[in-house]
Amino acid sequence: MKIYLAMDDTDSLDSRGTGKLARATGAEISKEFHVDGISRHQLFVHEDIPFTSHNSCAVIHIEAEKRDDKEWIYETAKECMLGDFVEGSDPGIAVACADEILPPLIAYGRDAQRIILNQKKARTLAKTLGIRLEGLGGTEDGVIGTMAGLGLAKAGNDGRFLMCGQIREMTGPADVATLCAAGVDAVYTIDGHEVRDGMIMIPEGKSAKPCPVDGKKILFVENVDGQYHSVKRG
Known part of the structure; x- marks a missing residue:
């Protein structure tokens, strides 16, 4: 069973990037499950969107045995992110099984690459689809890119692998x-x-x-x- 763990807006201009945190988190998850790869996805760059250098999100692709494994994966990733929280960042985290990432979320991911979105839409979509989504500090704007990452990773044909x-x-x-x-x-x-x-x-x-x-x-x-x-x- 494929499970996706997404994170966004975890860094500041003077800190390690989201990719580095994603790799460290992936290393922890790999102690229990096979990590097939970690992908980077470029989001919309616009003067009205706060971001550090490139406005990208990261997604960890995990091979698990059962649906309930996503709870352990989520809690492990959350602990990693909170343990390396960067002041000035606005991180978001989300986890979903592949079959929970439906066409509306894939479309949302594509939208996040061309228009400005907001937290309300991300949170509403997560609630409707039953996807666990959480902001972990700051303004929590990272939930926007985090949901986009899930859609883009599941759809495929987007981004590049930071690790595989x-x-x-x-x-x-x-x-x-x-x-x-x-x-x-x-x-x-x-x-x-x-x-x-x-x-x-x-x-x-x-x-x-x-x-x-x-x-x-x-x-x-x-x-x-x-x-x-x-x-x-x-």
């Missing part, structure tokens, strides 16, 4: 076979050709950032002077 498999343990250039063994399902050029072998140029100190595409983790690359260079999308 052992991909973060590999930095710098790597060959296709090694990348696939580490967690990438396939490598494609941005113009549609599958790359089955050879080296992929990834900046030193950086790891590959595959994207969710139809249930697969796809790394996109572009050919520059005969070399394939990884492309960061989402």
Whole structure:
């Protein structure tokens, strides 16, 4: 059973980012359940929306055994977030089984990428769908992006993975076979050709950032002077 745990607005300009907190939270959850990946989703950037640097949310993708497991997952994540609360942040957290994320929430996620939304709509939607949603401090505006994250992650074809498999343990250039063994399902050029072998140029100190595409983790690359260079999308 797939369970999604979303978080948003957990940082400030001078603190660690939401992605780092999501990875730390994912590490705690992985002590009990398999974490399939952690995805980042870009939300609407507008002068009337408070955000730190990029206005993105993070979602942890978890393989669980039964529906009730989401309560343990939620409480564990909440403890991690409160234990690393950053003054000036307005965090939100939500958890849902895949079959609880219905079309209205997926549409809400898409809306959050193009228009300004508010807490009332997020909370009403959560109540209607029976999704556990909570603000953990500040203005609690993070509940807006948190609900959006659930919809975007479940719909797929959005954002990029901050973590999946052992991909973060590999930095710098790597060959296709090694990348696939580490967690990438396939490598494609941005113009549609599958790359089955050879080296992929990834900046030193950086790891590959595959994207969710139809249930697969796809790394996109572009050919520059005969070399394939990884492309960061989402």
